[in-house]
């Protein structure tokens with residue numbers, strides 16, 4: 001079957017990978033000049049197998065109010081007349097109830113474990129180099145109440161493989177000696193030994209090159225404009241370079257997905273939530289961590305990517321555009337330098353901002369739509385790097401008429417229809 005994929009981010013490229021493996025003829029269209037140049041470009045690099053959690057959690061509404069207006073607030077809401085943002089925030093706040101949080105958490109866990117298993121398989125079978133590390137991720141806590149809460153949550157995790165290990169300050173330093181540089185910044189942590197890290201952009205770029213050798217057609221610099229439909233089927237897409245016909249279409253266009261799907265699903269709640277990263281050169285320095293770190297209260301993730309340290313995080317709602325804001329970057333740089341003063345050359349750090357395609361519950365939208373040959377793989381928000389292989393494999397299952405390997409409850413587009 002001829003399948004047209006819109007978007008060459010990590011989600012679109014992994015979709016192409018699994019569909020091509022099923023023998024379909026694939027064309028990927030992408031408005032940028034290459035693969036992985038938008039949200040997949042410089043994220044925190046963490047591949048969550050057991051720690052893929054929704055942002056919408058009971059503690060978040062009070063955190064937003066408490067930290068309101070601070071340049072370094074983990075969640076920053078700009079007061080703007082943006083009806084889409086307020087509509088989305090209202091839906092997000094409803095998802096913060098404990099019952100909703102727990103439901104989404106178990107939906108995310110299902111797809112994250114599936115995705116991690118597939119990533120392990122892909123790494124074994126393909127020659128794709130992306131500074132992949134399996135050193136685990138340590139979640140750091142700054143106050144006893146949050147550490148006690150997290151420790152208690154881990155005690156309730158049934159599968160011992162998935163359970164994080166609670167550590168005091170010395171235990172954290174024993175696992176990651178770079179933390180000895182400023183131990184006053186944390187009181188303990190939870191170590192998740194199965195979590196991994198890697199460079200999402202490098203992975204996306206390398207996998208796209210491999211797919212080219214397997215016959216996948218890439219059309220860069222092409223902007224998809226509209227889905228062409230007849231009855232309950234689509235016939236292709238109109239683009240700024242003419243019509244492209246196809247037997248099936250997959251929308252993996254992140255924040256543009258809602259606009260492309262508007263005629264079938266008006267006002268699909270995918271909202272661009274801005275985040276930032278810095279990438280610091282570590283060669284010649286000894287103070288960068290080797291394992292993945294999550295600073296829980298600041299919502300910053302750190303990953304070692306070869307000779308670089310990536311620090312990324314924070315969430316900004318209602319940003320005017322995708323450009324980096326100087327104060328937010330400065331705050332991220334300071335927080336990294338405080339925790340790891342000897343990590344590398346902060347003065348020459350590369351800075352970046354990206355727009356997470358967020359749904360209110362934090363789960364992606366995966367599967368078939370009401371138009372039989374139109375499929376969606378989008379809305380991965382803060383977890384697209386972790387979930388890409390899993391959600392894309394599901395798309396291949398659905399397009400090829402197989403029963404998906406996992407239950408899709410809470411992951412399909414019906415929940416917003």
Ligand SMILES: Cc1cc2nc3c(=O)[nH]c(=O)nc-3n(C[C@H](O)[C@H](O)[C@H](O)COP(=O)(O)OP(=O)(O)OC[C@H]3O[C@@H](n4cnc5c(N)ncnc54)[C@H](O)[C@@H]3O)c2cc1C
Nearest residue numbers: 007009011031039040043044046224256275383384385386
């Ligand atoms: C600061 C930050 C830190 C993060 N950290 C992590 C992390 O540690 N772990 C994790 O799992 N996730 C993380 N994420 C989330 C992750 O990066 C995203 O979920 C993921 O990159 C989304 O991938 P995507 O392919 O859907 O989107 P994108 O990479 O944005 O790809 C979509 C592509 O579609 C193209 N496109 C859009 N519209 C059109 C159109 N009309 N025509 C043609 N092409 C089009 C775009 O140009 C783009 O290339 C982080 C995100 C941010 C911002």
